[in-house]
Structures are given as structure tokens and as C-alpha cells.
Amino acid sequence: MSTEPLALAKPRAPRRPAARRSNFELYSWLFMRISGLALIVLVLGHLLIMNILDGGVHRINFGFVAGRWASPFWQFWDLAMLWLAEIHGGNGLRTIIDDYARKDTTRFWLKIVLYVAMAIILFVGTLVIFTFDPNIHS
Amino acid sequence: MTAVAEPTHDTSQVPAPEGSVTITMKILRFNPEVDSEPHWESYDVPALPTDRVLNVLMSIKNYVDGTLSFRRSCAHGICGSDAMQINGINRLACKVLVKDLLEKEGKQTTVSIAPIKGLPTMKDLYVDMEPFFEAYRAVKPYLIAYGNEPTRERIQSAADRERFDDTTKCILCAACTSSCPVYWNDGSYFGPAAIVNAHRFIFDSRDEGAEERLDILNDAEGVWRCRTTFNCTDACPRGIQVTKAIQEVKRALLFKRV
Numbered sequence: 001m002s003t004e005p006l007a008l009a010k011p012r013a014p015r016r017p018a019a020r021r022s023n024f025e026l027y028s029w030l031f032m033r034i035s036g037l038a039l040i041v042l043v044l045g046h047l048l049i050m051n052i053l054d055g056g057v058h059r060i061n062f063g064f065v066a067g068r069w070a071s072p073f074w075q076f077w078d079l080a081m082l083w084l085a086e087i088h089g090g091n092g093l094r095t096i097i098d099d100y101a102r103k104d105t106t107r108f109w110l111k112i113v114l115y116v117a118m119a120i121i122l123f124v125g126t127l128v129i130f131t132f133d134p135n136i137h138s
Numbered sequence: 139m140t141a142v143a144e145p146t147h148d149t150s151q152v153p154a155p156e157g158s159v160t161i162t163m164k165i166l167r168f169n170p171e172v173d174s175e176p177h178w179e180s181y182d183v184p185a186l187p188t189d190r191v192l193n194v195l196m197s198i199k200n201y202v203d204g205t206l207s208f209r210r211s212c213a214h215g216i217c218g219s220d221a222m223q224i225n226g227i228n229r230l231a232c233k234v235l236v237k238d239l240l241e242k243e244g245k246q247t248t249v250s251i252a253p254i255k256g257l258p259t260m261k262d263l264y265v266d267m268e269p270f271f272e273a274y275r276a277v278k279p280y281l282i283a284y285g286n287e288p289t290r291e292r293i294q295s296a297a298d299r300e301r302f303d304d305t306t307k308c309i310l311c312a313a314c315t316s317s318c319p320v321y322w323n324d325g326s327y328f329g330p331a332a333i334v335n336a337h338r339f340i341f342d343s344r345d346e347g348a349e350e351r352l353d354i355l356n357d358a359e360g361v362w363r364c365r366t367t368f369n370c371t372d373a374c375p376r377g378i379q380v381t382k383a384i385q386e387v388k389r390a391l392l393f394k395r396v
Contacts, residue, residue: 026362030392
């Protein structure tokens with residue numbers, strides 16, 4: 001029940017802001033597909049190694065993690081998993097916030113919380129992977 | 139909604155032809171001058187199995203309560219006026235037969251009727267379609283051609299016509315758009331119907347406005363909001379593969395090729 005003048009007067013007058021000519025939504029959509037596929041391999045592989053292969057979860061200790069991170073391959077694996085999962089999940093939450101937040105201020109602050117949480121987790125995770133010191137006890 | 143007993147109505151004036159069965163029509167009524175929110179009311183009315191839901195609504199309006207409001211025009215599934223939620227699914231009231239809703243022998247049939255969601259209800263089953271048509275107009279649903287007008291007809295091959303054949307069937311009834319969960323939450327999303335009508339011109343070989351339309355649909359409220367839930371395809375009374383059309387627009391954007 002709008003009080004605006006009848007839209008029929010100027011049927012072709014645009015009432016939406018003009019398209020921003022940004023490919024951001026396209027790239028984030030594409031990223032979700034590609035990272036989703038990559039995460040299937042990365043996460044299932046990670047779970048297999050950590051929980052099922054010889055001894056499973058019982059053999060995990062400081063030494064086990066140190067042994068794996070001695071190899072650049074597993075460092076890269078875990079780094080890729082961290083970044084892809086965090087951005088994939090963060091982008092999904094961004095869409096959910098866009099969908100469900102009713103007020104623009106709620107939407108804004110929820111997104112700020114989300115982005116700060118993402119930044120902290122990515123920073124701490126990356127820091128640990130690269131500065132991990134296996135000789136921490138000595 | 140409060141748990142008040144649904145008001146009963148005197149339906150004795152409704153003619154009951156031979157072979158008719160009594161069904162309960164549960165209708166979500168709303169009168170903006172009296173009610174603060176919509177409420178259900180039930181009507182036990184006779185209906186023939188060959189009746190359409192629209193016939194039953196008309197007999198309630200004609201014989202029980204003349205204030206019942208809903209849109210209808212052609213009553214033959216062409217004009218797209220009478221989209222509503224019938225038993226929770228968006229359908230045209232003129233295309234749903236009573237016999238397809240009847241319970242098994244001996245059980246009372248209840249048919250629930252509610253206005254389509256996501257658009258402001260103005261009265262009973264009658265919603266404000268303006269946000270829907272605003273999105274429709276925003277995708278420029280008309281032929282855009284540059285250069286000199288051809289002196290003869292714009293010729294098109296059968297194969298070129300076939301590409302957008304499905305999306306020419308749209309009757310703008312809003313059944314798809316108002317079945318879309320993204321549209322319910324975010325009214326600025328273009329919605330399936332607008333994308334279908336953009337698709338109709340984007341893939342038309344005679345049209346030269348594909349790029350502008352794709353730009354519009356590439357925006358934050360465009361095709362990338364689609365969650366591929368297929369509600370729109372299920373709802374379409376014309377059988378348009380709506381989700382497929384949206385995917386084709388996404389593909390055109392992704393590969394920069396129409």
C-alpha cells in the first residue's frame with residue numbers, strides 16, 4: 001500500500017539503483033562451487049588421515065602434528081583447507097545474513113562481527129601453520 | 139494468530155447439484171479496515187469433483203459472503219490473475235480441479251487457501267502486485283534494437299526461436315516469484331519471473347539488449363541470489379522450466395556468451 005504516484009504514469013522509469021557493473025557476486029558464486037569441490041577432497045582426506053588410518057585418533061599428539069607439518073605438502077594442505085573453508089563458510093553466512101537480517105543496521109553489524117571473526121581465525125591459523133616450532137619443549 | 143474458533147458460516151444457500159460433495163474451504167481472510175492480522179475462516183460448501191477451485195471460491199462469494207476478495211479474470215489459466223496458495227502450494231485457482239484435492243472415501247476434505255507470499259496482502263487473497271511488476275520492468279522486457287529499422291519483418295530461424303521458446307509462455311501470475319524463499323526474505327531480489335522475462339529477450343537473436351539485461355541481473359539482487367530450490371519450477375502453472383532458465387542466464391554471465 002504505497003502512497004507513491006501510480007507507476008503506470010512512467011512505466012519505464014527505473015526505480016532501482018543502476019547496476020553497479022561489479023562482478024563480485026559472480027566471483028563469490030563461482031568461488032563457492034570451486035572451493036566446495038576442493039574441500040570435499042581436502043576435508044575428507046584430512047578426516048581419513050586423522051581419524052581412520054593406522055590407529056586413527058589415538059595416535060594424534062604433539063609429535064604427530066609436528067611430523068606432518070615438517071612437510072611443506074601438509075602445510076599447504078592445511079593452509080588451503082583453512083582458507084577455503086573459512087571463506088566458503090564466511091561467504092555462506094554473508095548470504096544468510098543478507099537473507100534473514102530484517103534491518104539494515106542489524107545486517108551491517110552482523111557482517112562486521114562475521115568479517116572480524118573470519119580475519120582473526122585466518123590470521124591465527126595461518127600464523128600457527130607458518131611459525132610452528134617443533135622444538136617448543138627444548 | 140490466536141486460537142479462536144474459526145467462525146462458521148451459513149452455506150445453505152449454495153446450490154448443491156447432483157453428485158456434489160461437501161468440502162471445507164479454509165480461507166485466510168484479511169480485511170485491513172477491521173483486522174490487525176489475517177485469520178482463517180472455514181466454509182463447508184458443496185462442490186462437484188469436476189469443479190475448479192475457482193468455482194468453489196465464486197460460489198462462496200456469490201452465496202455466502204460477498205466480501206470475499208480475490209482476483210480472477212479469464213478463469214482459463216491465461217490471464218494469470220488468480221495465483222494463490224492452495225494447500226500450501228502456489229497454483230492458479232482456475233487450473234486446480236476439486237477431484238484432485240478430494241480425500242479418500244468417507245474423509246472430510248479440507249482445502250486451505252491463502253494469498254501468495256512475499257507480496258503485501260491488501261485484502262483476503264488480493265495482494266499488491268506492484269513490487270512484482272517493478273522487478274519485471276527493471277529487466278527491460280521489450281525488444282531493444284539499434285541501428286536502422288529493417289524495412290521488412292525481423293526474420294528468425296526456427297532454431298533461434300527454440301532457444302527462448304519456454305520462457306515466452308510466462309503469464310506473469312507471480313506464482314513462481316511468490317514461491318521463492320529468497321524473495322520472501324529479500325523483496326529487492328528480482329525473483330524468478332523477472333529473470334524468466336529477461337531470458338526471453340536475452341536469448342532472442344533479434345534483440346540487441348542482452349548485455350544491458352545481463353548487467354542488471356549480474357548485480358547483488360540478480361541471478362546470483364538464486365539458491366536453486368526449484369520452488370519456482372514446481373509452482374509455474376505454464377510448466378516453464380524456471381530454474382533452468384535462471385541457470386542459462388548464470389551460464390551466459392559466467393562464460394560471457396549468450
